[in-house]
Amino acid sequence: MKESKWKIGERLFNGIVRENPTLVLTLGMCPTLAVTTSAVNGLGMGLTTAVVLACSNLMISLLRRVIPNKVRIPAFIVIIASFVTVAQLLLEAYLPSLNKALGVYIPLIVVNCIILGRAESYAYSNPPVPSLFDGIGMGLGFTLALTCIGAVRELLGTGKVFDLQVMPSFYTPIGIFVLAPGAFFVLAMLVALQNHLKAIAAAKGRDVSKVGSGCGGDCPHCGVSGCADRGVPGDGPAVIDLTKEGK
Amino acid sequence: MSERLKVSSNPHVRSRATTSGIMAAVILALLPAAGFGIYNFGLRALMHILLTVAATVLTEFLFGLSRGRSTVGDLSAVVTGLLLALNLPVSAPWWVGVLGGVFAILIVKMLFGGLGQNFMNPALGARCFLLISFPAIMTDFSCDAYTGATPLAALKAGESVDLKAMILGTTGGTIGETSAVMLLLGACFLILMGVIDLRIPGSYLISFLIFEILFSGHGLDPAYLAAQLAGGGLMLGAFFMATDYVTRPITQKGQYVYGAFLGIMTGIFRIFGPAAEGVSYAILLGNLLTPLIEKYTKPVAFGKAGNRGKGDKSHGEK
Numbered sequence: 001m002k003e004s005k006w007k008i009g010e011r012l013f014n015g016i017v018r019e020n021p022t023l024v025l026t027l028g029m030c031p032t033l034a035v036t037t038s039a040v041n042g043l044g045m046g047l048t049t050a051v052v053l054a055c056s057n058l059m060i061s062l063l064r065r066v067i068p069n070k071v072r073i074p075a076f077i078v079i080i081a082s083f084v085t086v087a088q089l090l091l092e093a094y095l096p097s098l099n100k101a102l103g104v105y106i107p108l109i110v111v112n113c114i115i116l117g118r119a120e121s122y123a124y125s126n127p128p129v130p131s132l133f134d135g136i137g138m139g140l141g142f143t144l145a146l147t148c149i150g151a152v153r154e155l156l157g158t159g160k161v162f163d164l165q166v167m168p169s170f171y172t173p174i175g176i177f178v179l180a181p182g183a184f185f186v187l188a189m190l191v192a193l194q195n196h197l198k199a200i201a202a203a204k205g206r207d208v209s210k211v212g213s214g215c216g217g218d219c220p221h222c223g224v225s226g227c228a229d230r231g232v233p234g235d236g237p238a239v240i241d242l243t244k245e246g247k
Numbered sequence: 248m249s250e251r252l253k254v255s256s257n258p259h260v261r262s263r264a265t266t267s268g269i270m271a272a273v274i275l276a277l278l279p280a281a282g283f284g285i286y287n288f289g290l291r292a293l294m295h296i297l298l299t300v301a302a303t304v305l306t307e308f309l310f311g312l313s314r315g316r317s318t319v320g321d322l323s324a325v326v327t328g329l330l331l332a333l334n335l336p337v338s339a340p341w342w343v344g345v346l347g348g349v350f351a352i353l354i355v356k357m358l359f360g361g362l363g364q365n366f367m368n369p370a371l372g373a374r375c376f377l378l379i380s381f382p383a384i385m386t387d388f389s390c391d392a393y394t395g396a397t398p399l400a401a402l403k404a405g406e407s408v409d410l411k412a413m414i415l416g417t418t419g420g421t422i423g424e425t426s427a428v429m430l431l432l433g434a435c436f437l438i439l440m441g442v443i444d445l446r447i448p449g450s451y452l453i454s455f456l457i458f459e460i461l462f463s464g465h466g467l468d469p470a471y472l473a474a475q476l477a478g479g480g481l482m483l484g485a486f487f488m489a490t491d492y493v494t495r496p497i498t499q500k501g502q503y504v505y506g507a508f509l510g511i512m513t514g515i516f517r518i519f520g521p522a523a524e525g526v527s528y529a530i531l532l533g534n535l536l537t538p539l540i541e542k543y544t545k546p547v548a549f550g551k552a553g554n555r556g557k558g559d560k561s562h563g564e565k
Contacts, residue, residue, distance in 0.1 A: 172340075176380040185354070 007130045015137020021114040022145035022187075023194045028114040031105045032146060033183040039162050042150025043143060044098040048091065048106060050139020052083045053115050057123040057135030059083075064124050076119045081110045114142060145190065152186045153177045266362070269492075270322035272442045276433035277329050277487065283429045284422035288337040288390060292422045295344050296332040302348030303328030310357045323362045327351050330370035330487060333423025334480065334527070335377075338390045343381065347373040367534040368491045371527050378527070386522075393419035399478040399523040402471070410470055413477040420479070427477040434486035447495060448485040450506030451513075452476065458514030481513065484526035494534040501537075501544035508540075509533045 021027045031049070036042040059079050060067070067075045088106050091099040099106065109115065118138055123131040151161050157177030159167035167173075176182050285292045307324035311317040318324075331347050351373035356365045378385045388397050395401075397419045398408045412418050416426020424430075437443045456472060465471040475481075489495065489509055496505045509529050516525020 172381065172384075174346075174380045175382070176376055179379065181376075181379070 008133045011130055011133040012137040012140070015134060015139070016141040016144060019138075020141040020145060020194070021117075021138050022142055022149075023191050025114075025117075026191070027117055028112050028142065030108065031112065032149065032187065033180065035102055035105050036146055036150040036153055036183055036186075037157070037178045038154040039147055039151035040098070041101050042146035042148075044095070045102055045105065046139070046143025046146040048087050048102075049109055049112060049114070050136065050143050052080065052087050052109055053118060053139040053142075054132055054135035055083045056080045056115055057118055058128055058132040060119045060123040061126060061128040061131035067124075072120075072124060073116075076116060076124075077110065080115050080119070084109045114138060148190060149183065149186050152190075153182050156186075157182060266321040266323065269442055270326050272437060272440050273326050273487070274322065274329060276437045276442075277326075277333065277423070279429040279432045280423045280426055280483070281329065281333060283416050283426040284333065284337075287416060287425060288392060288422060291390075292337050294341065295335050295337065295339070295422060296329065298341055299332035299335070299344035299348045300325055300328035302345040303331070303352050306349045306352040307357070310353060318361055321362060324352055327356070327369045327373075330423075330483075331373050333483060334370065334374045334421050336385060336388050336390075336421050338387055339384050343377060343384060347377045350376050363493055365493055366537075367531055368488055368494050371488055371531055371534075374527050375531060388419040388421075390419070395419070397479070397523065398474060399517070402474055402478065403517075403523045408474050408478075410474055410477070413474055424480040424483045427482050430482040430486060434482075437486070443486065443490040446499065446502040447489050447506040447509075450503045451485045451489055451509045452481075454507040454510030455481070455513050456510075458511050459518070462514065462518050475517070479517075479524045480526040484513075484530055485509075489530050489533065494537060496537050496540045496544065498541055498544040498546060500546070501540040504540050504544060505533055505537065508536065 015021070019025055022032050028049070031045050035045045056076070056079050060076060063075075063079075084107060087109070088099070091102075091106060118134060122134045126134070155161050155166060156174050157179075159165060159171050159173050174182075177186065281296055285296070303324040304319060308317065308319045311319060328348050328351075331351055332344055335344055335347070351369035354376075355367060355369040355372035356362065359365045374385075389395070396404065396406075398413050401408050409418075413425075414427045416429060418425050434443070434448070438445065456476070459465075459472060459475055460467060463471070463475075489506065496502050512529035512532055513525050516529060517523065
């Protein structure tokens, strides 16, 4: 991976593939499991979160020298909540049906651990441009995962994808996939699939392993709950060998 | 001579019971009920049984092939397929059993590590998967031989039922659950063979009866109680599914607790629930509680005082 000054490509790749917030870090499970009953809902939830994530990352990064360390979490929440309010008002005005479908999960983006996690582990200790693209990358990774889960659930549970009939008429929809258990089945299968694909890529010598990005070594105060390096003090990013991690 | 001086670590005395032997006994014990199902519902029941068993065995075989170790020989897939087929209504489309069989083996059993690692009974897990996915298909018990409500549904609606037909099994229902006599015949065989004992079925049925007497509003009416015992999947569940070695508690005390829990849950589902039947969900809930029950009923090791914990604490306080 070519390293540019602003690490745009690296950040996007990191968010979508290496540290996909849903499939690798397994953060933000609440919206992931609750609203992915259709591809449209997954896409809408993902994009809304992505916009909030990119904006809040940029803002927090710009303000990182102003926000005192001791009150940084409340400060993050205030910034995130502002953007969520903006997003919700926009959805209410222009996409009322999607807003209705996503319901309470739009205001709940405020406490989405992906957003708080990126603020804490990346934006607060990195310059604005990489932070913005970190937010965009993570947001797109989240969107991609949610849309995939939503599409599979919609396909199996109703025979449609994006409201278009895909399955032949003799197909009987398997109702459980649009109910809560279906979300767990599909999420687990997608996580397994991406692990499998990464194992193949790693075997071919491509580096797709997780990078402990922006780790300040401050584990007790770190917000990344899915971090595999928790408790391992380190100065730089710790590269984890995926082939070993799987065992 | 040298063979007699073989040195090995314990255990030195082993039972001759094997997994495939136990599974074969369970298959034999289920055959009367399956045969009666075919007699009762016609050849379509046989088709369901064959297709479902084929699906479970083939799934287990293919999964084993992909992992490089074959586990088809332990016959557990046949038992799962047979149990699942006996839990299907005869009017269901042919693919329902196949889909359920694949789900039971692949999702409920193999993905958790195969036989012995699954946390819920594969056949019941698949049945509930089908029940939630296709509620209309799975609760449609009308067929050529029988139309109208199952005995349990009739009981729930306050109608009278033909108790003799329920015990013999000439009523509507799933393929293998209708005949209490045939299921009890199979259960007696399993008990005589030492494959199962009466701890779980006994505590299950007794606690269920007590619950029914207390809360059903029919009191000690023997006809009602007998119909509740013979109706639905209670016999099949109590003797063949609640006793599943993998998903029941391993401790003796725990098995009584487990059985009593199943009885109470079945009573709650049947009396207070919207549906007439609740054996499957009760057993699945019991499966989920099994680790907890085992934790609290773990016997004290020989040589350790039962109140060791208490003694230590008071000692520490001094």
